[in-house]
Amino acid sequence: MSEQQNLELNDGSNSEKAKKIASESLHILFYILLVILSTFLILHFVGQRTQVLGQSMENTLSNQDNLIVDKLSYHFMKPHRFDIVVFPEDDTKDIFYIKRIIGLPGETVQIFDGKIYINNELLDEHYGKEEISLDREGIAERPIVLGDNEYFVLGDNRNHSMDSRDPAVGNVSKSAIIGKAWVRVWPLNRFGFLSN
Incomplete structure (x- = not known):
């Protein structure tokens, strides 16, 4: 070659x-x-990733916990009682509340003598860190009738939570709910799915 x-x-x-x-x-x-x-x-x-700030969801969620929020499920199904949901504080959508659904659309919610009543029946639940003190019943000391797409939410740390009992938060519409808190990713020693 x-x-x-x-x-x-x-x-x-x-x-x-x-x-x-x-x-x-x-x-x-x-x-x-x-x-x-x-x-x-x-x-x-x-x-969506979000971070818990404050103590309003203790003992379920702690300050600085990092969560992944499922934004898809509620497009196909309705939120359920005891779901932990995320919704914006206001129209800016920079700050989010993380609370537990207690009342569903069409129900009447009232907090009387530190206990939660749904349609005049005592709610059987175990998420509250402690019994609600009488000075923390807020606007729910009188019956609140939820609209067709409204939810009543509470923090698990009932005496240290700004939630539907406060007129600044009030009832939460389904359209305002961004999604369901799905999994805790941080801290690693508490990694896991959040169940209701």
Whole structure:
């Protein structure tokens, strides 16, 4: 084989290698973009990370707990009693409340003598950290009738929570609920799914 033929073979071999490297690079770039797009879609339409600030959900959730919120489920089903939900403090949507659903649409909620009544029946629940003190019954000391898409929410730390008992929060509409607190991801020693 002549030197010229040998050079032509090497040039062809180098050209094939360059095409293969370019093809592999494009595949890697495609997968990176796919991962970034998937992450964006999941965080904006399926799940969202949020952090607990304060003690209003103790002992279930603690200050600084990091949660993943399921934003998808409530598009297909209604929230249930005792679900832990996330909703914005106001229209700015920068600060969120994390509370437990107690009253469902169409129900009448009242807190009397430190106990919760739904449609005049004592609510059988065990989430409250302690009995509600008489000075913390708020607007629920009188019966509250929930509208068709309204929910009554409370923090588990009932005497240290700003929730539906406060007129500044009041009843929460379904459209305001961002999603259901699904899993605690931090601290790692308390990692796990949140059940109602």
